Amino acid sequence: DTGVSQDPRHKITKRGQNVTFRCDPISEHNRLYWYRQTLGQGPEFLTYFQNEAQLEKSRLLSDRFSAERPKGSFSTLEIQRTEQGDSAMYLCASSLRSDSSYEQYFGPGTRLTVT
């Protein structure tokens, strides 16, 4: 299966700790997106990359959040000094930029619980 993969699938951490999540997109996809989703809500856009360039970052993303995609392949999302409000599902998606489609394909997500 060559779909989007995310690691870890679950993470439990104590408030104040740093966490890092990884996303491996579909291999030929040049766009990669990060979202956060809480219960009863739709995915909330955080940031996206085209190749290694971070093109857009949500105003909702505090300075504690940082994302990288150093070689234009996999990406990492780091949350520093976690807070209980950071508890959510963190979803990664990838797409192939083209003139006709922006279809995104999601990974299984990383469920973060901050205690």
Place this chain on the structure above:
Amino acid sequence: RKEVEQDPGPFNVPEGATVAFNCTYSNSASQSFFWYRQDCRKEPKLLMSVYSSGNEDGRFTAQLNRASQYISLLIRDSKLSDSATYLCVVIKSGGYQKVTFGTGTKLQVIP
């Protein structure tokens, strides 16, 4: 006003029924539209794109009304397996992308 709005439901319909969902968007410059399906505690899965001319895939039909700024999803002959949350997505391009998901509409198909 939210950028993308959906009726959260739940819509409880019997098997075999036809059900329709709408999704309204506020930014008239929006260019691309999609419907995703999300099962409980799973990731969203692309259901279908929404084209200006409408789009049909088996029992599913999606339509776009730019004048009134909404998209719709029609499901005919509902199956138990259609029970899920249906998310609409609106994308504005031109420069950087702006991707906005709705909160989703929950569908429960009843035997």
